[in-house]
Amino acid sequence: MFGLTTSSTEGSSTVRRLLVAVTATVLALAGTAAPAAAAPAPGGAGLGDEYFPDYGNSGYDVSHYDIRLRYYPDQDRLTGTTTILASAEQDLSSFNLDFILDVSSIQVNNRAAAFKRQGDHELVVTPARSVAKGQALTVVVTYSGVPSNKVAAGYTAWIRTPDGALAVGEPEEAWWWFPSNDHPSDKATFDVSVAVPDGVEVISNGVQPRNPTPELLGWSRWYWRSAKPQATYLAFITIGQYDITRDVTADGTPVINAYSQLLPEDYAAAARASVERTAEITDWESTIFGPWPFTARGGVVAPPGTLGFALENQSRPNYSAAFFRAGANPYVVVHENGHQWFGDAVSVAQWKEIWLNEGFASYAEWLWSEKEGEGTTDELFDYLYATESDDFWTVEPGDPGPANVFDGAVYDRGAMTLHQLRKAVGDDDFFAILRTWVAQHRYDHATTAQFIALSEQISGLQLDDLFQTWLYTPAKPVLDSVAGAKAAKAAVKAPASLAKIRAAHEHR
Numbered sequence: 001m002f003g004l005t006t007s008s009t010e011g012s013s014t015v016r017r018l019l020v021a022v023t024a025t026v027l028a029l030a031g032t033a034a035p036a037a038a039a040p041a042p043g044g045a046g047l048g049d050e051y052f053p054d055y056g057n058s059g060y061d062v063s064h065y066d067i068r069l070r071y072y073p074d075q076d077r078l079t080g081t082t083t084i085l086a087s088a089e090q091d092l093s094s095f096n097l098d099f100i101l102d103v104s105s106i107q108v109n110n111r112a113a114a115f116k117r118q119g120d121h122e123l124v125v126t127p128a129r130s131v132a133k134g135q136a137l138t139v140v141v142t143y144s145g146v147p148s149n150k151v152a153a154g155y156t157a158w159i160r161t162p163d164g165a166l167a168v169g170e171p172e173e174a175w176w177w178f179p180s181n182d183h184p185s186d187k188a189t190f191d192v193s194v195a196v197p198d199g200v201e202v203i204s205n206g207v208q209p210r211n212p213t214p215e216l217l218g219w220s221r222w223y224w225r226s227a228k229p230q231a232t233y234l235a236f237i238t239i240g241q242y243d244i245t246r247d248v249t250a251d252g253t254p255v256i257n258a259y260s261q262l263l264p265e266d267y268a269a270a271a272r273a274s275v276e277r278t279a280e281i282t283d284w285e286s287t288i289f290g291p292w293p294f295t296a297r298g299g300v301v302a303p304p305g306t307l308g309f310a311l312e313n314q315s316r317p318n319y320s321a322a323f324f325r326a327g328a329n330p331y332v333v334v335h336e337n338g339h340q341w342f343g344d345a346v347s348v349a350q351w352k353e354i355w356l357n358e359g360f361a362s363y364a365e366w367l368w369s370e371k372e373g374e375g376t377t378d379e380l381f382d383y384l385y386a387t388e389s390d391d392f393w394t395v396e397p398g399d400p401g402p403a404n405v406f407d408g409a410v411y412d413r414g415a416m417t418l419h420q421l422r423k424a425v426g427d428d429d430f431f432a433i434l435r436t437w438v439a440q441h442r443y444d445h446a447t448t449a450q451f452i453a454l455s456e457q458i459s460g461l462q463l464d465d466l467f468q469t470w471l472y473t474p475a476k477p478v479l480d481s482v483a484g485a486k487a488a489k490a491a492v493k494a495p496a497s498l499a500k501i502r503a504a505h506e507h508r
């Protein structure tokens with residue numbers, strides 16, 4: 001994610017209410033002396049996330065979502081069915097989904113299931129028959145609602161636009177449009193189809209497995225597919241009036257970009273001059289981070305005054321129009337596509353380790369700056385080191401706290417951490433660490449401890465102190481006197497790229 005100033009959408013996401021997790025109650029088998037297996041028990045209402053304990057659910061693992069919707073733009077009304085393919089990880093008497101629209105029926109393994117709401121985003125599903133550990137689960141949820149009327153975690157992530165809607169947000173977004181196990185540690189493949197009135201466009205992740213098909217009188221159904229595992233928050237739909245451009249990269253990957261028809265002409269030109277460079281920029285990133293991890297590329301630019309940030313939706317980021325108000329902005333394209341390796345292909349196991357996403361995507365911008373001759377990575381490091389405020393240094397990028405997961409320190413000090421790692425291990429080992437990290441963990445999730453272990457393994461160095469100092473110390477790290485003096489001297493003049501990076505990345 002890449003924030004603009006104070007978007008109400010993003011700002012309010014820091015207001016969260018942590019709900020009390022449901023405690024699994026295991027009922028002993030009454031009246032029997034057999035030493036037997038415990039009775040099937042409820043799955044948990046969380047996945048053990050330290051910051052957001054009731055995000056995601058335990059007891060099952062999802063492999064695929066089939067999301068089939070109909071959207072009425074004039075009413076902001078969504079109806080449809082999501083089919084979830086999962087497997088039980090314990091003997092289940094009931095399990096939870098994260099979801100807030102109005103559910104009319106749920107089938108589990110072809111039989112009607114009971115369901116009830118709990119807290120502000122939990123749906124407790126009780127199948128007619130309990131489910132054994134290892135058994136396949138097919139869950140069909142039929143629902144409807146006006147997502148822009150639904151509030152959870154203190155805000156509404158769904159954005160209604162003048163001509164449609166956007167489901168684009170982090171970490172909460174899925175609740176407003178499909179039931180899920182909403183945590184990046186349970187990734188799945190996706191098929192998304194949405195029927196809309198003729199002439200309205202629907203954009204989502206991945207490829208279009210077929211062209212839009214006519215449905216009823218005056219409606220068309222759009223189809224999108226994410227064939228590689230994807231975190232729930234990275235799934236998106238963008239609905240409205242869009243101009244769509246299509247191309248194919250040199251290696252045969254489809255590139256599909258979409259621009260709101262509500263963009264003023266000057267914004268539209270600057271947006272195209274940035275997002276149409278996606279294939280070039282991602283080809284360059286591939287030379288550093290390894291092969292492009294997905295089956296499509298692209299970008300979507302939202303109507304002005306709607307989306308307040310950019311988000312690294314898998315294979316196809318969404319951008320606020322405001323990134324392009326002052327002209328072309330390749331830096332935001334570099335950042336969001338840097339996430340395709342760091343955040344999307346390799347996901348966080350815990351939201352507290354968000355620096356693994358934001359620090360790395362920010363460092364991709366530093367590398368772009370150096371390539372473009374707009375400031376070297378050394379110059380960017382030195383300037384930030386010399387000029388950041390005392391407040392900046394109080395946030396630990398490796399554990400910023402749930403209210404600070406998108407704090408500027410997670411981005412900039414996260415990138416500075418990587419730069420210090422590079423200084424310590426040298427360029428060859430540093431870039432080998434980045435590529436190996438992706439190769440080992442892509443389509444899965446991973447932890448900071450694993451990153452540190454990999455860095456030590458490849459470099460042969462003991463790096464605990466470096467990471468402790470840069471990620472987990474709420475104070476400005478001390479450089480040795482030579483380096484510190486050099487940083488202070490170099491810092492007099494800001495690198496040219498810094499203003500461009502900050503034009504789009506103002507910290508809250």
Ligand SMILES: [Zn+2]
Nearest residue numbers: 001002358361
């Ligand atoms: Zn980001």
